[in-house]
Amino acid sequence: MVYSFKVISSTSLFLIMISCVNIEASQNLCSNTVCSLNEPVIRFPFRIQNRQSKSCGYPGFDISCGSSNETILELPFSGKFVVQAIDYARQEIWMNDQKNCLADRILSLNLSGSPFHGLYHQSFMLFNCSPFDHRKYGLNPIACLSGYTYAVFALSSSRAVYALQNGNSSCNFIRLVYVPVNWPLYQQILSWDFSEDLRLTWEEPRCGKCELRGGRCAAVKTNSSEVVCSNVPHQGFPRSALYAITTAAGVPAVILLLALLCFICGRVRRRLGGLPESDSTVNTVPVVTVAGLDGATIESYPKIVLGESRRLPKPDDNTCSICLCEYKPQETLKTIPECKHCFHSDCIEEWLRLRATCPLCRNSPERLPPAGS
Structure with a gap:
């Protein structure tokens, strides 16, 4: 049997080596950067315009620095927002309004044309009311939309409307709005003053796992949707x-x-004694993959971002039964829909990939039907 191999000249090999050196050099140009001290660190998929080349970022993630060197992200149909923080591993970003009236911006928020979306959405009824002792009923007005002779409230439930009516105030319904929130619907907020940062997430590019492993994502080429994970320890x-x-x-x-x-x-x-990577192309433990849930089912389970009060649907759920660590504010939890049990998002995702049962009640969650069925 005769094998034929493609032979390249020494000149071609030299050019290949030079191109590889250029690739490494271009990656070094895309190092972490900031608009100013104490501002969020900017790296792929984000890039600072006029300071980094287009190959350093992903389409739709351009950042600019404001007149006071604040970090600015501009959404196509909603204008500019000040970036407060970025979590690259969880693929989440916190933003606020430059004029300190986030409520006014959220009420007209349009995320279409951008790669970002809310973690959850909830409907709110807006009311314009004459002054009354709103604190007595647990209601919080939207400060930047209210004045001396009136107060604007965003209510999320009929119970909140009942409390407002009991305040013996004159209220006019403005409109119903649908806005992104940090918590799912069963949090049962009476009213929201929109004082917290706007928290959004993105799906593409998927660099969360790369970041968790200590690596860094980069675009294969300028304006390309294809990314590669590099600089992973022991890769x-x-x-x-x-x-x-x-x-x-x-x-x-x-x-x-x-x-x-x-x-x-x-x-x-x-x-x-280590386990294989969950995204490995070679499945060395086929029995484990069959026993667990598929990725689509796991991704469909609702997430919860803990606030400072650490309130959960079930009051006794204050510790993750997988890692045995108590929940802390700003941590992301995931809920199994059938039993409503909560766990750290990373913990339950790894668990469900190996075992298709709830760690607490041992019930088997339902799988999503196959695509196209």
Whole structure:
């Protein structure tokens, strides 16, 4: 049997090596940056315009620095917002209004044309009322929309409307609005003053797992939707080195090299007793994958972001039964719809990938029907 291998000239190999060096150099230009001290760190998928090249960011994630060096994100149909914080691992961003009236901005918020969306949405009834002792009824007016002779309230339930009517005030219904909130509907807020930061998330690019593993995402090329996770500790050969080997040695040699690397990694993982990555293309433990829930079902479960009060649908749910750690403010929890039990989002996702049962009641959650069924 005769094998034919593609032979490249020394000049071509030199050009390949130079291109690999250029790739590494361009990645170094996309280092972390900030608009000013104490401002959020900006890195992929975000980039600061006129300070970093387009290859350093992802379409729709352009950042600018304001006149006071504040971090600004402009939404296509809602204008500019001040960025307060960015959680790259959870893919969440906190924003507020430059003029300190977030309520006015939220009431006309339009996220279409942007990669961002709310964690949850809830409907609110707006009322304009004459002054009364609203604190007696647990109601909070929207300060920046209210005046000396009137107060504006955003109510989320009929119970809140009843409390407002009992205040013996003259109220006029303005309109019904649908706004993003940090909590699901069963939080039962009486009224909301819109004083908290606007918290949004994004789905693409999916760099959360890369960030959790200590890596950094980067675009394959400018304006490309394809991203690569790099700089992960103990990740093995750099992408540029594998590219050079692939081009120079040909496909057969690379297949042999990858097989050898997979064999070595498998031996090391078995020796260390580690589990395989959940997104691995080679499923080394097929029984585990079959026993757990699929990714689509797990992603469909509602998330809860804890506030300072750490209120949950069930008062006794104050500790994650998987990691045995008490919940803290600003942590993201996930709820199993059938039994309403809450857990840390990362904990329950890993659990459900391995076991299709609730850790507390052992009930089996329902799977989503296959796509197209």
